[in-house]
Amino acid sequence: MAMSVPAVAAPTERWSGIAARLRWLDARYLQIGFLGSFLLFGALLRDFALRPEQVALTFAAALTTQWLGARLLGLPGHSLLSAAVTSLGLSILVRADSLWVHPLVAVIAIGAKFVIRINGKHLYNPANLGAMAALLLLPGAWVSPGQWGNDMLLALWVAAFGITVSTSARRFDIAWAFLAIYVGLLCLRIEYLGARWAVLENQLSSGALILFTFFMITDPMTTPNHRLMRWLYAAIVAVGAFVWTYVFFQTNGLIWALFLATPLVPLLDRLMPAAKFQWRAASSDYRARNDSRSSSNQTASIPL
Amino acid sequence: MLKRTLAAAALAAAPLSLAVAPEAYAFCGFYVGKADTSLFNEASQVILARDGRRTTLSMMNDYKGELTDFALVVPVPVVLRRNDVKVIEKKTFDRLDAYSAPRLAEYFDDDPCNPRPLPAPMAGTTRGAERRRSADALGVKVEDSFSVGEYDIVILSAAESDGLETWLRRNGYRIPSGAAPALRPYILQGMKFFVARVNLREQAKTGSRFLRPLQFTFDSEKFMLPMRLGMINAQGPQDLIVYVLTRDGRVESANYRTVKLPANMTLPTYLRDGKQFTDFYKTMFDQQARREDYKAVFTEYFWDMSWCDPCAADPLSREELLAAGVTWLPAEPTAAPVPGRRPVTPGGAVPVMLTRLHLRYTPDSFPEDLAFLETKDRQNFQARYVLQHPWRGSADKCQAAAQYLTRLRQRQESEARALANLTGWDINDIRQRQSRAPVVTPR
Numbered sequence: 001m002a003m004s005v006p007a008v009a010a011p012t013e014r015w016s017g018i019a020a021r022l023r024w025l026d027a028r029y030l031q032i033g034f035l036g037s038f039l040l041f042g043a044l045l046r047d048f049a050l051r052p053e054q055v056a057l058t059f060a061a062a063l064t065t066q067w068l069g070a071r072l073l074g075l076p077g078h079s080l081l082s083a084a085v086t087s088l089g090l091s092i093l094v095r096a097d098s099l100w101v102h103p104l105v106a107v108i109a110i111g112a113k114f115v116i117r118i119n120g121k122h123l124y125n126p127a128n129l130g131a132m133a134a135l136l137l138l139p140g141a142w143v144s145p146g147q148w149g150n151d152m153l154l155a156l157w158v159a160a161f162g163i164t165v166s167t168s169a170r171r172f173d174i175a176w177a178f179l180a181i182y183v184g185l186l187c188l189r190i191e192y193l194g195a196r197w198a199v200l201e202n203q204l205s206s207g208a209l210i211l212f213t214f215f216m217i218t219d220p221m222t223t224p225n226h227r228l229m230r231w232l233y234a235a236i237v238a239v240g241a242f243v244w245t246y247v248f249f250q251t252n253g254l255i256w257a258l259f260l261a262t263p264l265v266p267l268l269d270r271l272m273p274a275a276k277f278q279w280r281a282a283s284s285d286y287r288a289r290n291d292s293r294s295s296s297n298q299t300a301s302i303p304l
Numbered sequence: 305m306l307k308r309t310l311a312a313a314a315l316a317a318a319p320l321s322l323a324v325a326p327e328a329y330a331f332c333g334f335y336v337g338k339a340d341t342s343l344f345n346e347a348s349q350v351i352l353a354r355d356g357r358r359t360t361l362s363m364m365n366d367y368k369g370e371l372t373d374f375a376l377v378v379p380v381p382v383v384l385r386r387n388d389v390k391v392i393e394k395k396t397f398d399r400l401d402a403y404s405a406p407r408l409a410e411y412f413d414d415d416p417c418n419p420r421p422l423p424a425p426m427a428g429t430t431r432g433a434e435r436r437r438s439a440d441a442l443g444v445k446v447e448d449s450f451s452v453g454e455y456d457i458v459i460l461s462a463a464e465s466d467g468l469e470t471w472l473r474r475n476g477y478r479i480p481s482g483a484a485p486a487l488r489p490y491i492l493q494g495m496k497f498f499v500a501r502v503n504l505r506e507q508a509k510t511g512s513r514f515l516r517p518l519q520f521t522f523d524s525e526k527f528m529l530p531m532r533l534g535m536i537n538a539q540g541p542q543d544l545i546v547y548v549l550t551r552d553g554r555v556e557s558a559n560y561r562t563v564k565l566p567a568n569m570t571l572p573t574y575l576r577d578g579k580q581f582t583d584f585y586k587t588m589f590d591q592q593a594r595r596e597d598y599k600a601v602f603t604e605y606f607w608d609m610s611w612c613d614p615c616a617a618d619p620l621s622r623e624e625l626l627a628a629g630v631t632w633l634p635a636e637p638t639a640a641p642v643p644g645r646r647p648v649t650p651g652g653a654v655p656v657m658l659t660r661l662h663l664r665y666t667p668d669s670f671p672e673d674l675a676f677l678e679t680k681d682r683q684n685f686q687a688r689y690v691l692q693h694p695w696r697g698s699a700d701k702c703q704a705a706a707q708y709l710t711r712l713r714q715r716q717e718s719e720a721r722a723l724a725n726l727t728g729w730d731i732n733d734i735r736q737r738q739s740r741a742p743v744v745t746p747r
Contacts, residue, residue: 047563056476097683141555142679149561149599193489198671202559249525251558251677 029079031215033152035088038079038211042092047146054102055091061103062087062110069114082126083110089127089215093255095147097140104138105130120268125222125258127215132259135252145190148207153255173227174217177234185242212254224265233268237261322723348534348542349397351519353549353629354527354678360629362519364397370503374515375477379490379533381524384446384459389498390452390519396627397517399620400547403606406687408581410573412746413695416708442467447496453516454507460497462487468497477501480536490530519629527558528675535667541598542666548659549630555659556680558603559672562661564603565592566726570690572719572734574741581689587727588678589662598669605660606685620652630656657682692719693744722733 039055042048043261066083069075086109092106109130113122134141184203190200203209217223217237224230244250351362367374375512443463450457462468472479477499490497500518510516548555549663556562566588575581592602609619622633633654663674692715699706720738724731 046561095679095681097681138680140680140682141682144556144679145564146557146561146601148561149596193492194485195489196670196671202671249527251675290689 003240028079028085031085032088034217035085039088039092042147042207046147046149048092048145049095049256050091051099051129053073053099054096055087057099057103058091058106059084059087060088061106065107065110066113066242069110073114075114075163085215086110086126090130092211093127093131093143094134095142095144096134096138096190101138103132105134107161108133119269121221121265121269123222123265124262125216125219128255128258128262131252131255135255143255144254145206145208172218174223174230174234175213175264177231178217178238179213181235181238182206185238189242189246209254212258216254217258222262222265224268224272225276226269227274229268229272229274233261233264236264313601326410332619340724348481348544349401349547350399350529350544351397351547351549351628352529352676353631355632357523357525357549358521358522358631359524359527360519360631362392362396362517362629363373363447364394364517365515366593367515371504371507371515374502376498376500376518377472377477377479377533379487379495379530380459380498380520380522381495381526383461383496384498384520384522386450386452386534387450388521388534389450389457389514389557391455392519392627394514394517396624397547399624400628400658400660401545402605403618403620404547404658404686406567406585406689408575408689408691409693410576410693410744412744413708414500415695415697416704417697417702419704425613439705444468444471451503452518454503454510454559455500455518456503457498457500460499462491462497462515464488465491475487486533487534487678490533508617521629521631527677528673530673531665531670532673535665540666541593541664544663544665545604546661546663547628548661548676549625549628550657550659550678551655552633553657553679554603554606554680554683554685555657555661555676556603557661558675558677560670560674561596561600562603563592563596564621565589565662565687567687567689569722569726570621570692570715570719571723572738572741573691573693573744574737575689575723576691576744577742583721584689584727585687585731589664591726591728593664598666600663601674602662603659603685604687605658605663606681606683607658608682609658610654625654625656630654696743 007178039048043050062083063080066080076210078217087106090102090105094102096102112124112129113126116123131143135143173268183200186200186203189195191273217234219269224233237254237257240261242257328532349364351360353360353362363376363378365376443469445461447459447461449459460468460471462471465484468487468491469479472483487497498520502515507515529544529546534542571584575584589602593600620628625633632655663670694712694716695708697705699709716738717735720731720734723729723734
């Protein structure tokens with residue numbers, strides 16, 4: 001018995017130590033881990049129509065554009081991490097029947113971060129803009145909202161992980177606000193139509209919804225700075241996506257709604273100003289990270 | 305290397321029989337009987353031609369009950385008028401089926417002792433008034449009524465589902481129990497109801513026992529199939545084959561996962577004989593559908609119909625495409641090529657994409673109506689399987705022959721494994737049949 005106490009306590013301490021380190025690690029590392037495993041799952045077990053070369057080209061183009069953009073504009077603090085996250089997001093979302101589409105989408109997505117800027121913030125979420133470019137402009141490119149299948153277990157797993165990541169970003173409020181309103185609307189529709197609740201299960205177990213909720217609308221750089229305005233923004237996107245899908249009967253409602261609502265962000269920032277979000281400084285010194293714990297507003301993430 | 309595609313006609317019928325599900329009430333409407341006659345709607349096939357908002361939906365059924373008992377109820381987004389509804393010939397479905405059916409291609413190994421230069425690879429072969437009186441009280445409005453061919457059709461709008469169910473019953477359409485809750489979502493979404501039954505006098509004039517497919521055209525944003533209504537009395541999995549004709553690219557489901565069937569593998573040559581390929585395809589599809597828990601939509605075929613070289617089956621003629629509901633054909637068959645597109649070939653090529661989707665579903669596995677989206681994907685796909693006939697000769701003939709025979713044994717083993725994996729058949733049984741496969745010589 002006496003032996004078992006330290007045997008149990010030691011791993012616990014070790015785990016809490018790891019957890020503490022993880023919490024203070026740039027949240028984008030967690031995102032990369034999460035999105036990477038999501039992409040692998042899709043490619044290996046869900047026959048995503050995606051070629052490895054397309055992923056490689058997306059990364060090459062996104063990282064190069066990010067590096068060049070930051071250098072040319074002399075912008076500080078623009079790490080390649082965001083570009084890697086965007087690359088993963090685009091690989092998961094965009095499908096193409098050629099090799100040139102993915103890198104071009106990546107260049108457009110990342111390039112817009114340096115070109116379309118208002119009040120020192122880039123306007124569009126890069127992955128959202130990239131997906132829209134693929135949908136609207138490029139031949140042989142498309143988005144497959146049904147590609148995930150409806151495996152509830154997977155969805156829960158993904159959601160749990162997603163919550164972890166966005167919680168560490170301290171900007172999870174927008175995810176919850178969005179999810180509450182969007183799911184609320186779906187429930188009201190089902191109740192109104194007298195449809196079966198299995199319909200809701202089918203709609204909620206979509207990987208696309210979870211990915212959007214935890215990795216796209218939660219992007220701190222492209223959402224309003226003030227909490228109330230973020231909630232309002234989440235409501236606008238949720239209602240927009242619902243109307244797009246169930247009133248206009250169009251596809252890819254989430255992506256369209258976010259894209260169309262994005263120009264409202266500077267307006268909402270003007271209505272209720274708040275401090276702009278800062279990515280954690282890329283310091284490798286763990287102590288320095290511990291020292292910055294007080295500035296909770298700075299830990300953060302989610303630029304898919 | 306010599307190769308040949310087996311006559312498509314012999315195999316084209318195969319997938320049709322696959323769609324046969326016993327006791328199936330299927331697709332986007334329900335078939336109802338006045339008497340307690342058993343009704344069968346075995347092979348549900350739908351052609352969906354869509355360009356922009358313009359949608360033409362053709363439905364073929366394999367109704368086997370008494371003609372007096374036939375009734376079809378389909379939710380439609382808008383009120384249809386006489387000119388929007390047509391009766392088409394079954395052969396339109398047969399042509400699309402033959403053109404897009406899963407195929408078996410066969411090749412022959414050369415004599416290893418007498419090699420010859422490989423030829424340049426060919427482009428793949430893969431490729432009425434009383435009604436109105438009572439109607440008001442029930443909240444049902446007869447928007448229009450007319451006859452088309454052997455069908456008497458009414459277009460209804462309804463305020464509530466119980467009223468609609470009562471109206472249908474009073475007017476002699478026997479609705480399966482539990483219809484009202486299934487009708488409700490469609491009423492609340494503002495949809496109308498296309499209701500057809502057989503006019504026996506007109507039917508007799510056609511001289512056929514079969515009911516011809518119904519086709520209607522409408523403009524709507526909704527790119528979907530109201531398949532839920534057909535599930536009211538469903539027992540066990542049902543099959544549905546949807547031929548989607550579009551202008552730009554492959555069509556997939558927007559709310560369910562779309563999966564390409566495993567294809568293009570080399571399989572044991574004994575599948576060539578008799579019904580073996582049909583059995584293989586049925587079993588393989590069954591296996592795949594089960595693996596996906598009946599929750600997936602399978603792509604069996606996608607082809608840009610503006611070209612094929614060579615074509616696995618005769619491409620559909622302009623008239624056949626028009627009959628299938630393609631409304632966007634250029635004005636003249638010999639019209640000048642559209643700039644930026646491939647030159648139109650003399651074969652009557654047209655800007656039409658054909659996607660063939662095959663679903664096996666249960667009421668639980670497809671809780672919502674099937675919604676579609678058109679992608680910009682133009683990568684052709686065909687459920688095509690290959691037979692590679694061995695060279696029949698002696699190992700003594702030359703040194704290359706001995707090596708060839710060693711490689712052949714390895715190849716045949718992997719063919720057997722591929723077949724066992726796809727179908728779940730016993731590998732030893734496959735090997736046995738494989739060893740007894742008759743010799744086929746190149747024609």
